[in-house]
Amino acid sequence: MSQGNTGPVVGQRSLGGYLLSLLAWIVGVMFFFPVFWMALSGFKTEAEANADPSLIFDPTLEQFRTVTADKPGLLDAAEAFANSAWIVAISTVLCMALAIPAAYALSIKPIGKWKDVLFFFISTKFLPIVAAILPLWLIADYLDLRNTRLLLIILYTAMNLPLAVWMLRSFFAEVPKELIEAAQIDGASLRSQITSVIMPIVAPGIAATALLCVIFAWNEFYLAIQLNTSDASTVPIWVNSAVEFQGQFLAQLSAAATLATLPVVIAGWLAQKRMIRGLAMGAIK
Amino acid sequence: MTSTSTLSRDEQVKALQKKDARRRRIPLLPALIFTIVVTQTPFVFSLYFGFLKWRGNTTAPREWIGFKNYTDAFQNMFFREAAWVSILMTVSAVLLSVIFGTLIALLLDRKFFGQGFVRTLIITPFLVMPVVAGLVWKNQMFSFNFGVINWVLNQVGIESREWVSEFPLWTIVIVLVWQWTPFMMLIMLAGLQGQSSSVLEAAKVDGASASATFFQITLPHLRPYLELGVLLGSIYLIQVYDHIFTITGGGPGSTNIPFFVNQRSFGAAFAYGSASAYSILVVIAAILIANFGLRVLSGLLEGEEA
Structure with missing residues (x-):
């Protein structure tokens, strides 16, 4: 363990410390992923969204326009x-x-x-x-x-x-x-x-x-x-x-x-x- | 002195105290009366309806049938099944989110690059509308054709599966855990941050190992926070409706008691009398659970009496 600074249990500069920080990042990204995916898919066309997952596409506001359009009676x-x-x-x-x-x-x-x-x-x-x-x-x-x-x-x-x-x-x-x-x-x-x-x-x-x-x-x-x-x-x-x-x-x-x-x-x-x-x-x- | 001689000093003090007690109660009354009227009135009606034979979708007159709705309820296999689903769903979702929440809180309670950002990422699922969480997981994560989970598994050579129809209950539990882990994490993080650093320092100086420090100092300190998390989690998770509605629509093995009771009335059956009887049973069960929960809470408030 590294020097006795105020950090709890595991020191910050040790290898273990780096691995734990990395783990925290991975967990964070995993928890956020479904939200990220939802927001991302909103900028796709239907054809792109209904296909194998992909990060590369041409973003469009088409879907946002469709769902926010006036719908008389609805x-x-x-x-x-x-x-x-x-x-x-x-x-x-x-x-x-x-x-x-x-x-x-x-x-x-x-x-x-x-x-x-x-x-x-x-x-x-x-x-x-x-x-x-x-x-x-x-x-x-x-x-x-x-x-x-x-x-x-x-x-x-x-x-x-x-x-x-x-x-x-x-x-x-x-x-x-x-x-x-x-x-x-x-x-x-x-x-x-x-x-x-x-x-x-x-x-x-x-x-x-x-x-x-x-x-x-x-x-x-x-x-x-x-x-x-x-x-x-x-x-x-x-x-x-x-x-x-x-x-x-x-x-x-x-x-x-x-x-x-x-x-x-x-x-x-x-x-x-x-x-x-x-x-x-x-x-x- | 002479004019008040009819009242002894003690009596005067008592009268003043009484007046003071009454004055102290005034700010409480609006909230108390509002809560009693809005939350208790419906149950008085339910109590009465439970003794009626009453179908909402016919014009047949209501009929007093005594306890028949209740005896029928206990013989209803689907009700027992729903009770079992409720227990399984609540217990597993609460336990898993408390465990993950604690582990993640421990992970975040250290200084590292991007600490605040990672915390922000993790709390986000708690903020997501339950209806949206259900729809997004069902259609984008669990989906058979273009779901992310199947796609990832395909990359490592595992075949696609129909997650929602194969594991209706557990897909719901996963989404619940995803949403409630951040909540538990917040509570545990507050607990960890309230830990005195001098005690930890002392343990370190005494040469205590990391695991000994955790089990003998940190965990006992976290206990009230764990209890609080379990209590709040149970209150909300036992009432889950939105996730079932959006993910399985109450499909086989995923109907919990709220969903079941709803189906007895508005959902499908329009058996108003019988649905009310079920409601009362649920309320009784809730009171029993609440009694237990409040005892836990009482422990949390101890030491504040003085």
């Missing part, structure tokens, strides 16, 4: 993306608006049985959505909410709320009690305690939590396809319906799949460091 890309964007944005904001005060009440000024309440929130995540779908359909139908954005906004908020409360509670728990007490002694109002002491510390956690809500809401398929098939359909439904799964469709499918995946993948790439903190550090402390 769900087109613009409509699906608009629906998804609205539903995801509003449900995430709503989810945060409900979860932040709740997390505050479970950590900074904890109520008596905060653990039981937290467990109640989490326990709702164990209930299979499929077991609720029939009543949900009937209730939504009765209230004239089927095929509306509002319905999915409500359901996605409820779907993400337990995870949001859980993660945010742990971020709030990281705020040192002494800081809040010091602010109180200085006579800071509750409002200024929140804005000048608590918020700066938990802001990264709120961002990570919101991002996770965005990912789950953007990708949700089951509720959408059961409840919103004719209007207010979202992107996952569009991917399944934009392409006719007959004859040659691989290039078109790849183009549609790439477009559907892109927003969340980019958001995730930009926020990955925060997510690491948010997912585990927050959840355990």
Whole structure:
């Protein structure tokens, strides 16, 4: 092993170290490959996509144009993306608006049985959505909410709320009690305690939590396809319906799949460091 | 003093505490009420529907039939099969992604050229829409004719196979593991980064071997993170629907309980009464599993009580 620098277990400059780095690269490339292949195939013609795998071809935007074209009477890309964007944005904001005060009440000024309440929130995540779908359909139908954005906004908020409360509670728990007490002694109002002491510390956690809500809401398929098939359909439904799964469709499918995946993948790439903190550090402390 | 003499000091304190407790609860209420209304109401309906004979595709009136839907459920061979598929799918996907996630986290928790870039590559599958993951793997990776897997195998002289129809369950598990390994990796990476370097340093100075350090220091430290990963993974993976829908459409041996229950109602059978009875059974099973899961969670939160 090499010199005793801070590197854990295996040294960086030894042969073993180089091999492990190489292995990490290979694993990374393998994990990414299907996504790369999907994006690449989107730029091929159908003939090229439906052939032996090849990296060399003449890229074309034809498939992207085809899948994003207007389709009167059918769900087109613009409509699906608009629906998804609205539903995801509003449900995430709503989810945060409900979860932040709740997390505050479970950590900074904890109520008596905060653990039981937290467990109640989490326990709702164990209930299979499929077991609720029939009543949900009937209730939504009765209230004239089927095929509306509002319905999915409500359901996605409820779907993400337990995870949001859980993660945010742990971020709030990281705020040192002494800081809040010091602010109180200085006579800071509750409002200024929140804005000048608590918020700066938990802001990264709120961002990570919101991002996770965005990912789950953007990708949700089951509720959408059961409840919103004719209007207010979202992107996952569009991917399944934009392409006719007959004859040659691989290039078109790849183009549609790439477009559907892109927003969340980019958001995730930009926020990955925060997510690491948010997912585990927050959840355990 | 004189005016409040009817209340003792103790009582006054108690009243103040009560008021304070009530005030503390206020910020919690909107989230709590919203969650109760949206997530619990449907199950009350399901409970009632489960006792009815009710076909959604006929106009025949609903009929109260007591526990018949439940006794039928236990005799349904397909339900037992779906239960088995659910267990197999969840357990194998969770275990494999935790194991791979941990190994990859160990691999990434060292400084090397392109560390951040490689991490970015690996987390990408977690961000991919499940429906897209299913479609892309089915049509571009597993496909018989122009699938990448068969093409690679052909290069080393192995014959092409129909992966999806030969191994319906395992092709789904592979895609699930592909998507959830990055999630587990993120959790384990956070665990590794929270490890104190002075302890590792000390072990090194004491001449502990790499494997001893791993098994006696790193692994015990990672335990809560492993538990968290298993718990979160199970919550999401037991509900898998999208991957089955896109890869096999519920073909032989790949129908899990969510898919099965869905087929009893909207998917094909329109047996609303019976589907509701199945839903309730699933909820009961979920409560049992949740009880176990929450005990794990309770262990995670210990030490925070003080």
